[in-house]
Amino acid sequence: MNSTMKRKAAPAFILSFGIGITHLLAGSQYAIAQDSDSEIEELKEQMRALQLQIEEMKKNQTEADKPRKMEADNVVTGGDIPGSFKLPGSNTSVKIGGYIKFDAIYDLNQDLGDTLFVDGLDVSNEDSNSSFRAHARQSRLYLKTSTPTSLGNATTYIEGDFFGGGGNEVFSNSSGFRLRHAYGELAGLLAGQTWSNFMHFAAYPTTVDFDGPVGVSFIRQGQLRYTLPAGPGELSLSAENPEGTGFEDARDTSPDVTARYHWNGENTEVETAAVVRRLKTDSPAASSDDSTFGYGLMLAGNVDVTDSTRLMAGVMYGDGIGRYIYTANGVEDGEDSIGAAYINAGGELETIEAYGFNVAVTQQWTDKFSSGLSFGQVRGDRPADLFPTSTRTLQSIHFSNFYQWSEPVTLGFEISNGFKELQNRDSENNTRLQLSAKYTF
Numbered sequence: 001m002n003s004t005m006k007r008k009a010a011p012a013f014i015l016s017f018g019i020g021i022t023h024l025l026a027g028s029q030y031a032i033a034q035d036s037d038s039e040i041e042e043l044k045e046q047m048r049a050l051q052l053q054i055e056e057m058k059k060n061q062t063e064a065d066k067p068r069k070m071e072a073d074n075v076v077t078g079g080d081i082p083g084s085f086k087l088p089g090s091n092t093s094v095k096i097g098g099y100i101k102f103d104a105i106y107d108l109n110q111d112l113g114d115t116l117f118v119d120g121l122d123v124s125n126e127d128s129n130s131s132f133r134a135h136a137r138q139s140r141l142y143l144k145t146s147t148p149t150s151l152g153n154a155t156t157y158i159e160g161d162f163f164g165g166g167g168n169e170v171f172s173n174s175s176g177f178r179l180r181h182a183y184g185e186l187a188g189l190l191a192g193q194t195w196s197n198f199m200h201f202a203a204y205p206t207t208v209d210f211d212g213p214v215g216v217s218f219i220r221q222g223q224l225r226y227t228l229p230a231g232p233g234e235l236s237l238s239a240e241n242p243e244g245t246g247f248e249d250a251r252d253t254s255p256d257v258t259a260r261y262h263w264n265g266e267n268t269e270v271e272t273a274a275v276v277r278r279l280k281t282d283s284p285a286a287s288s289d290d291s292t293f294g295y296g297l298m299l300a301g302n303v304d305v306t307d308s309t310r311l312m313a314g315v316m317y318g319d320g321i322g323r324y325i326y327t328a329n330g331v332e333d334g335e336d337s338i339g340a341a342y343i344n345a346g347g348e349l350e351t352i353e354a355y356g357f358n359v360a361v362t363q364q365w366t367d368k369f370s371s372g373l374s375f376g377q378v379r380g381d382r383p384a385d386l387f388p389t390s391t392r393t394l395q396s397i398h399f400s401n402f403y404q405w406s407e408p409v410t411l412g413f414e415i416s417n418g419f420k421e422l423q424n425r426d427s428e429n430n431t432r433l434q435l436s437a438k439y440t441f
Contacts, residue, residue, distance in 0.1 A: 081146050091148060098141040098159075099440040103208075105133045109430040114163075115211040116432055118394045118418035119327040119337055123428045137162045137175045138210050154186040157194075163210075180220060190225040197225055197238040197258040198324055200300030202269040203314030205360035205374040207398045208414035208436050211326075213376030214396045215356035216314060217298060218326040233263030242277060245323050246330025246339015246382075247349065249283040253291075270301040275324055279341050279349060287347035294320015294340055294351045308364040313357070320351030327394055328354050328378050334387045338380030342387070354380040372400040384423035393421040412436035 077086045079093030086093055105114070111131035112120055142159035164176030183192025195201075196219040204216055212218070225238035238258045244250030260273035280291040296318030304310050316325055322340025323329045330339020330352075344350045360374035378394040398416045405411050414434045421427040 079146070080148070081144075084146070093146045095144050096142070097144075097441060099139065099438050100136065101138040101140070101436060101438045102136050103134065103138065103210075104435040105135075106433045107131045107133075107430055108432070110428070112418070112430055112432070116209045116396065116416050116418050116430075117211055117327070118214050118396050118420055119329075119391060121418060121420040121428045121430060123389075123420060123422055123426045125428065135173070135175070140180075142181075149186065151187040154184065156184045158182045188227045190223070190227070193220060193222045195220055196240060196324070197223065197236055197260045198273045198275045198296065198298060200271055200273070200298055200314040200316075202262075202271050202302050203300035203312040203358060203360070205312065205358075205362065205372050205398070205400075206402075207372070207374065207400045207416070208402075208412040208434050209398060209416055209432070213358045213360070213374045213398060214327050214378045214394045214418075215316070215358040215376030216326050217316060217324055219324060230261065231263075233261055236260045236262070243323060244279045244281070244340060246332075246334060246337070246352065247279075247281055247283070247341050247343060248285070248332045249281050250332075251280050251282050253280050254278045267304040268301065269303075271298075272300075273298045275318070275321070277320065277340075279320055279351070281341075281343065281349050283343060285343045285347060286349050289348040292320065292341060292349045292351055294318065294322065296321035296324050310362045311360075312362075313359045315355070315357040317353075317355040319353050321354055322352070325354055325356040325378055328356070328380055328391075330390075334382065335389050337391045338378070338382060339390075342382060344386075352380060352382050354378065368404040370402050372398070374398045374400070382423065388422065388424040389426075390423050391420065392423045392425075393419070395419040408440045410438045410440070412438065 074088045076088060078084070079086050079095065081093050081095060083097070084093040084095035103114070108130050109128045110122060110125060111129065111133070114133065114135055114137055138161060140159065140161045142157065144157040145155065147154045159181040160177050160179050162175040162177055164178030166176040167174040179193065181192075181194045183190055183194045196217065199217045199219070205213065207213070221241040223238045223240040225236055227234055227236040236259070239255040240258060242252040242254065242256045244252060256275055256277040258273060258275045260271065262271040263269070275296045277294045278291065279294055282290070296316060298314065298316045300312070300314030302310055302312035318324065320340045321328070322338070328338040330337040334342050338354055339352055341349050341351045356376070356378040358374060358376035360372060362370065362372040364370045375397050376395065380391055382390045384392075396416065396418050398414060400414045401412065403411045412435065416432045416434070417429060419427065419429040
């Protein structure tokens with residue numbers, strides 16, 4: 001082949017070779033594309049299978065959770081307040097508590113019964129007749145609840161003890177259960193029966209005797225009360241159940257109205273209160289004016305002078321205050337006690353001035369042993385010429401000692417004395433020794 005023919009054949013060969021390479025590459029890319037599409041479809045299929053497995057697992061888990069949810073709805077759980085529980089299917093926390101208290105009492109002069117009720121002293125009995133008595137009537141049971149709401153926690157409280165009537169000491173020594181507290185509270189509004197708003201808790205000492213000192217306010221009654229913040233303390237206003245005492249044919253026509261301010265500092269507590277009440281009688285003897293108004297004022301407080309020593313004191317005064325001073329209730333004919341009012345010679349219902357005070361000191365000797373010494377007095381100004389045998393003065397003194405034997409058990413020992421003086425200046429007293437054992441639950 002000559003050189004000219006060789007030159008013509010070379011380009012044809014190169015062109016054919018290029019076209020072949022192009023077809024080869026195109027075929028390879030097509031094969032690769034086919035392989036990629038196949039892998040993507042396979043991955044999609046695997047994902048669909050995995051999704052089905054996940055949905056099946058969720059379904060199985062939901063079915064497995066149903067018995068556990070039903071079981072949780074029927075299980076008692078811990079409540080939101082210490083020592084409480086929640087009822088199944090409820091968000092209400094419930095707490096049950098109280099204590100069992102045994103008292104052994106020895107009166108040296110007169111038998112005053114289960115409590116040192118000073119106004120019960122028989123002034124006409126000058127003989128010293130000792131007596132012994134044991135009971136468990138102060139034992140107490142309470143139930144309280146707390147339910148969360150959009151306005152805060154709605155709380156209820158109900159409590160009773162065994163100082164109700166009935167029972168005897170012959171066989172069973174049974175005692176009737178009585179209501180002490182029963183109220184509900186939400187957003188500062190309280191409705192029900194509990195301690196009067198005219199109470200001075202800041203100066204109320206703890207005693208072994210159930211009654212405690214005279215000269216304090218000690219009333220539980222039905223009421224509607226509202227409490228709100230006021231400056232550094234709180235103000236509470238109430239309308240409470242009325243009860244006229246100390247005069248015949250009393251008729252209650254309007255609630256007793258009270259106001260109380262309470263302030264609590266780092267080592268000091270102070271409270272003051274006032275009560276206004278309307279007194280009325282249906283007695284024919286009240287021919288001129290059968291109604292009048294009475295009032296009472298109170299101031300009390302305590303201070304921690306050391307980490308283990310506390311001083312407390314309270315004073316009350318009123319005209320027609322009556323039963324708001326403990327043991328100043330009075331009887332209908334005015335022949336005993338003090339009372340709130342009487343019908344004078346002019347046929348008018350006239351109020352009786354009275355005052356009461358108490359002082360106390362408490363000392364925590366050790367973590368388990370403490371003592372308290374308290375004194376109280378009540379004085380009433382019922383006219384002596386009209387009511388010579390009515391009460392003029394009542395006094396009490398308590399020396400109380402407590403030993404916490406274990407966390408729920410407290411032992412007590414107390415020496416107390418009650419004194420009563422009439423308007424004619426006749427008087428009598430009684431000394432009492434008392435042992436107690438209190439089991440709290």
